Amino acid sequence: MTKKQAVYFCSGCGIGEALDLAALTKVANKEFKIQDVKEHPFLCSPEGVALIKQDIEAGFNTLIIAACSDRVCYDVFNFGPAVIVERVPLRERVAWVQEPGDEDTNMMAEDYMRMGLSRAKATELPEPFMAENPSRTILVVGSGLAGLTAAWEAANAGYEVVLVEKSAKLGGWAGQAYKLPPTKEPYTDLEENPIPALAKAVEDHPKIKVYKEATMEQISGGPGVFDAKIKQGGTVVDERIGAVVLAAGSRPYDPKKLDYLGFGKPNVVTQSDVEALANSGELKNVKRVAFIQCAGSRDANHLPYCSAACCVETLKQAVYLKEFNPEAQAYIFYKDIRATGKYEYFYKAVQQTGAVFIKTEIPGVEVSEDGGKLAVTGKDLILGEDVRIGDLDLVVLANGMQSNAAFGEEIAVEAEQEAAAAKEEEAVKPDQIIKSGLLNLAYRQGPEMPALKYGFPDSHFICFPYETRRTGIYAAGTVRATMQIPTAIEDGTGAALKAIQCVEAVIRGEAVHPRAGDTSYPEFFMQRCTQCKRCTEECPFGAINEDEKANPLPERTRCRRCGTCMGACPERIISFKDYSVPMIGGMGKAIEVPEEDEEKPRILIFACENDAIPALDMAGISRLKFAAWVRVIPLRCLGSLNLVWISDAMSGGFDGVMLLGCKHGEDYQCHFIKGSELAEIRLSKVSETLDRLGLESERCRMHQISIMDYFRIPQLIGDFMEKIDQLGPNPMKGF
Incomplete structure (x- = not known):
């Protein structure tokens, strides 16, 4: 498409008071040759939106909106699939976290304008992938x-x-x-x-x-x-x-593994067996029953989790007893009764039937001498007394569930x-x-x-x-x-x-989740593919198959648009229309890096859009101040991090690179499963490279962060800046 670009500055929300918008206009005019620049005091107002729509009707199709974060007013600034919109977050990323009117604050804003303008220049309209004969079944x-x-x-x-x-x-x-x-x-x-x-x-x-x-x-x-x-x-x-x-x-969890609770003895059964007895009517012959809860559940040696339904099932079956035999008696041995929500009413109703609840550690089950009936023993943790319930017809084990x-x-x-x-x-x-x-x-x-x-x-x-x-x-x-x-x-x-x-x-032709509505998809320049299989191995969603020669075979409707394959590819043959290795690299190169004697260090932050960017926005909303030396580039996922970006940043004179990604591990929070983990592995390789080049590996650092960690951001940046001060300027400045 032939691009016709326009830039819009919002001066509201303190942006106009904090920044020299005339200087930012010069960046668009002189450096990017964009003459159509407008300023509005309330750009997201009906009047501001009408101003933009008027320009769209006049043929403008690439809009750079320098105002608030792109996580705010998303619908307001959505002008349809035929218009490219690039948001420059001057409010949360600059005006609200830096000193107003300061030279360094305006330098930061100018760099963000360069980054946004560079990205808009490289962005192409996505073309939806239309599957052949798709089914709705x-x-x-x-x-x-x-x-x-x-x-x-x-x-x-x-x-x-x-x-x-x-x-x-x-x-x-x-x-x-x-x-x-x-x-x-x-x-x-x-x-x-x-x-x-x-x-x-x-x-x-x-x-x-x-x-x-x-x-x-x-x-x-x-x-x-x-x-x-x-x-x-x-x-x-x-x-x-x-x-x-x-x-x-x-x-159900295999009851044969519960012999320590008496399974295998006559009339020691499971909850499933009780349902069969009720359906057959045989439950009318049962008078005294002990129910043992968490039989294998919440047990590190068996099922470490709560099986959720067991407690309510036991309450239900205790009621069965009364329905079949009003004289029947239920004894319920439990760790905790988990009858959540409205089931609390049911729990109280069962208590009123006369069922006896005994909070105990793991009870013992034995065959008593009085006619071969069963008995359950344990310690009542509420009364502090040993308890023995004998003359039992049945012992029922609530043996949990497994997927x-x-x-x-x-x-x-x-x-x-x-x-x-x-x-x-x-x-x-x-x-x-x-x-x-x-x-x-x-x-x-x-x-x-x-x-x-x-x-x-x-x-x-x-x-x-x-x-x-x-x-x-x-x-x-x-x-x-x-x-x-x-x-x-x-x-x-x-x-x-x-x-x-x-x-x-x-x-x-849209992505399903988590980038719902995204119409981009990865394109492969197969002429340069070396069949290294990195993309197929690292895709978290199995979206890329292989042929017999190890060529990647993307199933594009499986793709979730995280860009992990793009970050994995050493030949950089994978790209999206609106997200690519050259595009993100160009944003970094658009940042002005001062000379060493200016004593203005530069730190480049690659931040995950799912947790780190929201955390940065929260820091902005909370007006948390941090160093003016940082510049943030959002990534779809840290899994899309390509090592060339870090290499280019260090060779371009940046004093340090920080990665902010989601928490990984067993309780991971990465929207794309493994992105943060993969980025950490890739960063370890960068460290080795920097050491060989004579640059300190400490110049690159990664932090796991969630949206609720926003208050940590000034400290994280401050600690990194202290380390950079100790290391001194990047010796590659000016080369």
Whole structure:
């Protein structure tokens, strides 16, 4: 496109008082030859927006708006896909964190103008990737409560649904329950199980195609263009799918591992067994029952997590006893009763039935001498007394749940194994992949989703429920996390909505998440590809397959636009229309680096847009002052960091480079999973290079930061500046 550029300065919010806007105008006029420069006291007002729209109608299509952060007034300054908008954050990044009217403050603002103008010059309008024959059909794998809900909601929203269930009957574990805990006011009475009726409604729905006694043979492709092979009996059926909801459920923790709680003794059973007894009517013969909570759960030797539903299930089954035999007595041995939310009413109602609650450490189960009945012993932690409950007909173990995604053959990702073999100490630890046979993905990075913390396949524990590390595949129900009945319903609904958003985004050629609406995608200049496989190995989402010669084969609808592949590529053959190695490098080169005798050091900060940039904005909003020597370049993710940017910065005279990225590790906060971790590995390589060149490795530093760490920013910058002062100016200044 032929660019017609205009620059707009907002003088409101203290910007006009803090900065010399006339000097900033000269940067646009003289250095970038842009003569169309306007100033407005309130640019985001209807009058200010009207001024900009008037210029757009006159043919201006590249707008540089020097005002507030691009995280503010996003919709106000969104003028459609045909207009390039570059935001220069003079307010949060300069005016609110520096001394007004100071020479160094204005030098900082001038540099930010150069960076923004340079980026606008290099930016091209993204061209959406339009998939060939995309599908809007939703595939649901698993027909428990979450799966049935997802299928039902998606179908009622007008979408075709394919439901695959491995057994001969829909409904899952909860579908076999005698009754369910209360889900509506007054939250005190058990409810008839509605799941069988829901299963029948799903089977009868005209938009839902049901495959029972079926499994997934293979899923290939990407969002909108998944090709699913479904094996049913001796035949394989092909379906074109837009998005996938994995609702394969969970299984009870193996009670055979609970022999220390008496499993294996006669009449020591699990909660599943009690449901069978209730359904058969045999529970009427039971008079005295002890329930043992957290049987294997919240135990470092078994399941280290809470299984969420066990407490409420026990409360429910204690009510069963009274329904079948009003004279029956329940004894509940517990660590803590976790009846959250409205289930507190249910908990109180069960207390009023006469059930006895005993808070105890791990109890013992023995066969008593009085007729061979069972007894449970322990120490009552509230009364401080030893307790023994004998003459028991049943002991019920609440044995928790494990995600079905965590079962199968454990395999490591082939590509990451190769990376580890090449240089073990620098490789990102490979994800554990459980070849569970749930999806059988034809992916470069494994046939299933990584089994993450405790074996659950969720993608991001804070920001992205449902969204797994395989784009377009959403986990719902107890395959994703332990949960109770109402949460499973919410999960199924939420995952269906995410699947719908996914297929509609693909139709428009947009990214799904987390850069929702982004129409850019990576382009590969294959003539220079050396088949090093770095891009395929380091992509966190398995978005790049390989051919037999190790050439990358991008599945663009899988891509989340993080740019990790761009940062990984040593030949720099990967770029986006609006984000590329030359573009970011050009922003750094646009910054003026004073000579050594001016005693004005320069620090370049590469900051993750997901946590570090919001933290910097929060520091600005809080008016936290920090050194005027820093210049910040936002990155989509630190995983997109290309080492040439640091090399160019140091050879260009910058005195130091700082990386601000998300927290990584077990409780990672990186929106793109491994970006911060990969950046830290790359930085270690830079340090070695600087040492060889005679530059101190301490000139490069990385910090993990979250948005709530904004108050640390002045201290982090201050500490780094102290170190730079000790090291002295970069000896490469002026070369």
